[in-house]
Amino acid sequence: MAESKNVALVFGASGISGWAVTKCALSYPTPTTFDRVIGLTNRPLSLEKSGLPHDPRLELHSGVNLRGNLDEVLSQLQAKVPDLEDVTHMCYLAYSNATAYSMDVLAIRDINAGMTYNAVHTVDQLCKNMKFFVLQTGTNNYGVAVFRFQEHIEINPPLREDNPRIPSPWGDEIFYYAQVDLIKEANKGKSWKWCEARPDQIIGAYPLFLRLTLLTSSVARPRSHSHKHDIIYRYLNGPSATVVFPGPYTNYIHTYTSSSQDIIARSELYLSVEKPDQAHEEAFNTADSATPAPRSLVWPKMCEYFGLNAEGACPEDKGWKDIDKWWFAHQDDYKKMCQEYGLRPREISGATWIFLSAGFSFLGRNRELSFDKIRIVGFTEEYPVAYGYFQVFDHLVREKIIPSKEAWTK
Numbered sequence: 001m002a003e004s005k006n007v008a009l010v011f012g013a014s015g016i017s018g019w020a021v022t023k024c025a026l027s028y029p030t031p032t033t034f035d036r037v038i039g040l041t042n043r044p045l046s047l048e049k050s051g052l053p054h055d056p057r058l059e060l061h062s063g064v065n066l067r068g069n070l071d072e073v074l075s076q077l078q079a080k081v082p083d084l085e086d087v088t089h090m091c092y093l094a095y096s097n098a099t100a101y102s103m104d105v106l107a108i109r110d111i112n113a114g115m116t117y118n119a120v121h122t123v124d125q126l127c128k129n130m131k132f133f134v135l136q137t138g139t140n141n142y143g144v145a146v147f148r149f150q151e152h153i154e155i156n157p158p159l160r161e162d163n164p165r166i167p168s169p170w171g172d173e174i175f176y177y178a179q180v181d182l183i184k185e186a187n188k189g190k191s192w193k194w195c196e197a198r199p200d201q202i203i204g205a206y207p208l209f210l211r212l213t214l215l216t217s218s219v220a221r222p223r224s225h226s227h228k229h230d231i232i233y234r235y236l237n238g239p240s241a242t243v244v245f246p247g248p249y250t251n252y253i254h255t256y257t258s259s260s261q262d263i264i265a266r267s268e269l270y271l272s273v274e275k276p277d278q279a280h281e282e283a284f285n286t287a288d289s290a291t292p293a294p295r296s297l298v299w300p301k302m303c304e305y306f307g308l309n310a311e312g313a314c315p316e317d318k319g320w321k322d323i324d325k326w327w328f329a330h331q332d333d334y335k336k337m338c339q340e341y342g343l344r345p346r347e348i349s350g351a352t353w354i355f356l357s358a359g360f361s362f363l364g365r366n367r368e369l370s371f372d373k374i375r376i377v378g379f380t381e382e383y384p385v386a387y388g389y390f391q392v393f394d395h396l397v398r399e400k401i402i403p404s405k406e407a408w409t410k
Contacts, residue, residue: 005035005036005086005088006033006034006035006088006089006273007034007035007036007037007038007086007087007088007089007129008021008022008025008034008036008037008038008087008088008089008090008091009038009040009081009084009087009089009090009091009123009127010022010025010037010038010039010040010090010091010093011040011064011066011090011091011092011093011094011119012040012041012092012093012094012095013039013040013041013045013060013093014039014041014042014043014045014050014206015093015094015095015206016202016204016205016206016261017093017136017199017202017204017261017264017265018039018041018091018093018094019039019050019051019052019204019206019261020204020206020261020262020264020265021091021093021264021265021268021269022037022039022052022058023052023053023262023265024262024265024266024269025037025265025269026052026053026055026057026058027053028265028266028269028270029269029270029273029274033269033273034057034089035057036057036059036086037055037057037058037059038059038060038061038081038087039052039058039059039060039061040060040061040062040064040077040081041060041061041062041063041064042062042063042064042065042066042094043062044062044063045060045062046060047059047060051206051399061080061081063076063080064076064077064080066094066096066114066115066118066119067096067111067114067115068118069118070117070118070121070122073118073119073122074122074125074126077122077126078126084126084127085126085127085128085129086127086129087123087126087127087129087130088127088129088130088131088132089130089131089132089133089134089269089272089273090119090123090127090130090132090133090134091134091136091268091272092116092119092120092133092134092135092136093136094115094116094119095112096108096111096112096115105148105173106172106173108173108175109172109173109174109175109178110175112175112178112179113175113178113179113182116135116178116179116182116183117182120133120182120183120186121186124186124190124192130192131191131192131193131272131276132192132193132194132195132272132273132276132279133183133187133192133193133194133195134194134195134196134197134268134271134272135179135180135183135194135195135196135197136196136197136198136199136264136268137176137179137180137196137197137198137283138176138198138199138200138202139159139198139199139200139201139285139367139369140174140176141163141165141174141176141177141198141283142155142159142163142166142367143155143166143170143171143174144363144365144367145363146166146170146171146173146174148173149169149170150365152170153166153170155365155366155367157255157292157366157367157368157369158368158369158370159285159367159368159369159370160285160369160370160372160373161198161282161283161284161285161370161373165177176196180196180283184281187281193276193277193279193280193281194280194281195271195272195279195280195281195282195283195284196282196283196284197264197267197268197271197283197284197286198283198284198285198286198369199259199264199285199286199287200256200257200258200259200285200287200367200369201256201258201259201363202259202260202261202264203258203259203260203261203288203388203389203391203392204260204261204262204388204392205261205392205395205396205399206261232330232333232334232337234306234307234308234408235333235337235403236333239307239308239408240307240308240309241308241309242308242309242310242311243303243308243309243310243311244311244312244313245295245299245310245311245312245313246323247295247313248313248317248318248364249313249314249315249316249317249318250364250365251295251313251363251364252294252295252296252299252312252313252317253294253295253296254294254295254363254364254365254366254367255292255293255294255366255367255368256292256293256294256363256366256367256368257287257288257289257290257292257293257368257369258287258288258293258298258388258389259286259287259288259388260288260383260387260388260391260392261388262388262391263286263287263288263381263382263383263388264286264287266379266381267284267286267374267379267381268286270378270379271284271374271377271379274378275377275378275379278377279377282373284373284374284377285369285370285371285373285374286371286374286379287369287371288382288383288387288388289382289383289384289385290369290370290371290375290382291385292366292368293385293386296312297385297386298385298386298389299312301385301386301389302386302389305389305390305393305405306408307405307408327348337403341403341407342400343400343401343402343403344399344400344401346401
């Protein structure tokens with residue numbers, strides 16, 4: 001009897017987490033686990049520009065807009081993806097911040113819940129051989145990023161998967177709850193299984209956008225406390241210059257557990273392929289290490305990568321102001337550096353600076369995770385402190401976004 005085939009379907013393959021799952025599924029848990037790996041994106045992304053491995057099993061399909069109605073999504077997938085009935089494993093990693101940075105945070109909840117509904121019911125109808133469905137959420141399950149109501153939310157680390165949901169009205173904007181509830185409802189009476197993965201702050205890079213890593217690793221202040229971009233600062237001031245941590249003191253000392261995109265991807269594939277019965281209907285925290293690592297440990301290692309000396313934030317420090325204005329004011333220096341080192345210039349939108357500033361300004365409480373649950377089912381992979389950042393820096397070097405260490409020393 002022929003062995004059944006595994007086919008992975010990834011919603012959000014152009015995003016920070018979806019890109020990593022698409023890449024990792026080609027080699028993990030084994031190099032032959034999946035016969036096909038299908039990445040779905042809304043925005044155009046060709047295989048040539050994806051940064052993904054060249055593998056005949058890999059296919060990318062763009063133009064899958066989950067914000068339509070269910071019939072529209074069904075039609076799109078049927079038209080774009082052949083042999084959908086062969087799909088056995090699905091990872092939902094799509095996300096929309098269409099109304100981000102506005103006051104209407106509940107609109108983000110409704111949009112993302114609607115997208116998830118469409119994905120779940122489309123797969124349920126079209127993928128008749130589906131075995132497992134992975135939903136990635138995050139630590140806002142515990143209310144860590146409900147910035148409007150932090151005074152009403154207790155965060156008592158280590159955060160565990162069985163912590164109760166944040167009650168209404170404080171937790172109303174957390175769309176993860178709606179996502180989980182609709183999957184539970186869709187799963188009733190079905191043979192496929194599912195689980196939820198909860199990473200913390202995600203470290204990574206992907207082709208269409210360089211998110212938090214490039215910014216948090218590359219923004220720093222010199223001793224004068226005017227804001228600098230670490231890469232440009234290294235370019236202008238040379239090796240061994242001292243840079244101060246860019247965020248406030250509370251952000252410098254609080255404990256958390258950073259989550260590298262590959263660790264997250266591997267844990268999700270492990271749960272769905274290796275431990276489907278144990279993982280079914282369960283949530284699992286996932287991150288680089290069970291040992292909390294405040295930025296006071298991470299920041300010096302990041303600076304060392306660029307040949308700089310680190311200086312921590314002072315207790316009275318409240319964080320930066322107008323960092324985006326400094327960045328835009330030094331575009332000539334940035335372009336000069338790119339030309340000198342043969343780099344590909346990248347634009348950073350205003351919304352990205354808002355995202356970064358909010359993360360530093362508001363995520364200032366201890367929020368480390370418990371990893372007892374995922375360790376019990378056998379996933380034990382860990383990274384040393386700051387290793388996830390180094391992986392991304394090396395990726396950015398390969399993509400000619402930042403200079404290599406060797407180039408700095410010439």
